[in-house]
Amino acid sequence: MSANVLLEFKDAVKRYGDTTVVDGISFTVAPGEFFTLLGPSGCGKTTTLRMIAGLEMPDGGEITLQGRTLAAPARGIYVPIDKRNMGMVFQSYAIWPHLTVFENVAFPLRVRGEPKASLRKRVLDALEVVGLSGYENRGSTELSGGQQQRVALARAIVYTPALLLLDEPLSNLDVKLREQMRLELHALHKRLNLAVVYVTHDQSEALALSDRIAVVNKGKLEQVGTPSEVYEHPLTRFVGDFLGRTIILKGTMHKDGSESIVDIQGAGRVLVNGDAGFGDGTEVRILSRPEDISLLGMGEIVPNQVVGKVEHVAYMGDHLEYTIEAAGRTLILPSGKRDNHPVGASVRLVFDPACVTALSQ
Numbered sequence: 001m002s003a004n005v006l007l008e009f010k011d012a013v014k015r016y017g018d019t020t021v022v023d024g025i026s027f028t029v030a031p032g033e034f035f036t037l038l039g040p041s042g043c044g045k046t047t048t049l050r051m052i053a054g055l056e057m058p059d060g061g062e063i064t065l066q067g068r069t070l071a072a073p074a075r076g077i078y079v080p081i082d083k084r085n086m087g088m089v090f091q092s093y094a095i096w097p098h099l100t101v102f103e104n105v106a107f108p109l110r111v112r113g114e115p116k117a118s119l120r121k122r123v124l125d126a127l128e129v130v131g132l133s134g135y136e137n138r139g140s141t142e143l144s145g146g147q148q149q150r151v152a153l154a155r156a157i158v159y160t161p162a163l164l165l166l167d168e169p170l171s172n173l174d175v176k177l178r179e180q181m182r183l184e185l186h187a188l189h190k191r192l193n194l195a196v197v198y199v200t201h202d203q204s205e206a207l208a209l210s211d212r213i214a215v216v217n218k219g220k221l222e223q224v225g226t227p228s229e230v231y232e233h234p235l236t237r238f239v240g241d242f243l244g245r246t247i248i249l250k251g252t253m254h255k256d257g258s259e260s261i262v263d264i265q266g267a268g269r270v271l272v273n274g275d276a277g278f279g280d281g282t283e284v285r286i287l288s289r290p291e292d293i294s295l296l297g298m299g300e301i302v303p304n305q306v307v308g309k310v311e312h313v314a315y316m317g318d319h320l321e322y323t324i325e326a327a328g329r330t331l332i333l334p335s336g337k338r339d340n341h342p343v344g345a346s347v348r349l350v351f352d353p354a355c356v357t358a359l360s361q
């Protein structure tokens with residue numbers, strides 16, 4: 001295994017009865033990396049995390065941490081949770097209401113038999129890291145939601161785990177607090193340089209926090225990449241739609257030397273960067289993000305432009321939102337308030353080839 005791999009999750013399978021909820025998922029996490037599993041409810045994110053933690057036994061595949069096999073059902077290997085050295089914050093943050101902040105954070109150390117003197121120092125250090133110095137004697141119920149979340153985080157990092165597992169740790173917080181905690185989590189990760197596997201169904205959280213994102217759908221990995229890779233170059237329709245708004249048009253691939261140009265049903269031609277991997281004459285779809293398309297008034301149509309007609313203009317306060325009919329599709333495109341195109345006008349949609357992906361039909 002390469003030195004740059006901390007965790008290897010390989011071909012893991014989990015079944016409940018006849019249902020396969022994790023269906024051959026593979027990924028690796030590098031030391032210090034913030035790695036996110038992103039996907040809709042029920043796609044198998046928590047189950048994946050629980051298999052890493054040792055709360056769930058996989059039915060197939062192998063899980064390896066720092067070169068040590070944690071689970072390999074085919075070889076009869078299964079390391080129990082308390083021997084795995086992981087910190088975890090659960091989806092519904094389970095801090096114990098009958099314990100003080102100090103005792104909540106001290107719990108993992110007590111379980112591990114930490115001597116009294118060093119225990120106190122480690123708890124106070126962890127509380128300082130999450131910004132809760134001075135709260136150690138508080139009852140856990142005398143805290144705000146955000147503070148309780150920080151207690152759960154302090155408890156997860158107090159014994160310096162090899163890997164931190166976070167299952168939607170911000171989902172119980174209101175929007176404003178969630179955004180604040182997101183920034184704090186980012187800063188905390190940088191400070192501790194601890195590898196994190198983070199689970200969320202919130203695409204903006206995933207984009208803002210992660211070094212890499214794995215998009216999960218129905219127990220399978222659809223794509224793994226940096227936030228800009230998965231956002232700007234989704235490999236599947238699902239990834240494109242799940243990560244935000246998409247503009248999708250049908251067309252036919254034309255290979256011209258090394259260039260890949262998609263002919264959009266007579267409405268224009270759009271260049272696709274890189275080797276799109278589709279043969280000449282293949283029916284494809286092109287996908288772009290609405291904000292990567294600019295609107296121009298009519299003029300000569302050059303490559304990377306598609307003609308459309310304005311159907312509706314909505315005033316959104318800080319921008320305009322155009323409804324445009326192009327190549328038989330209705331598209332919603334944002335535009336600056338100075339770009340004034342009246343209803344009924346023909347317009348040019350200008351694509352940025354660096355931000356266009358070709359997908360199969």
Ligand SMILES: Nc1ncnc2c1ncn2[C@@H]1O[C@H](COP(=O)(O)OP(=O)(O)OP(=O)(O)O)[C@@H](O)[C@H]1O
Nearest residue numbers: 016021039040041042043044045046047048091201
């Ligand atoms: N113990 C169990 N027994 C049977 N089915 C289960 C069990 N745990 C989870 N499942 C099923 O496995 C699938 C994946 O569940 P999982 O909790 O991993 O989803 P998730 O991606 O974390 O979803 P959410 O975003 O809602 O938390 C779901 O269909 C769920 O109903």
Ligand SMILES: [Mg+2]
Nearest residue numbers: 045046047091
């Ligand atoms: Mg879950």
